Amino acid sequence: MSIESDTPVKDRTYDLVSVLESSLRNAWTMEAYIADAEREGDEELAEWFRKIQHNSFKAGEQGKQLLRERLGRSAQG
Template sequence: MMSNEERATNTSNAYFDLVSVLYHSLEGARTYAIYVRDAQNAGDQELAQFFSQRQQEETNCADRAKQMLSSRVTAATIGQQNVSQQPPAQQPWS
């Protein structure tokens, strides 16, 4: 049974959550890049390094989320191609 949120978006909560993590990780990485530049402009290399490490963590998280999303979409697509004479498989986002 789909939740109200899933019905509203026609997307499972798990996929919505994964896409959200991807989005927020990318936004975080972009924001930290600005912070790195600000710290460098202020001549604070320790702070710049701290922000750079946080940026790398966000980038790594985004990369992992992209891999997970890709593998799930691919699996769902392959599953649909292997089904013959059956109703269409439910998409991972529905």
């Protein structure tokens, strides 16, 4: 099954970098949402935002590792 990509560049590295950037930006954005929830005394919502932030950081770290590996392979070949 093939899914048509709407990315402007048909390139797996571009896609990887885009998702990496999005994940890390989302983790950074969660800081403001956590602060907002805490300021309003909504610890339940703040904790939910922390979980999302953790997952975004994790995805970002995995994406950085994938990118390092791929750049290393392309430099060798």
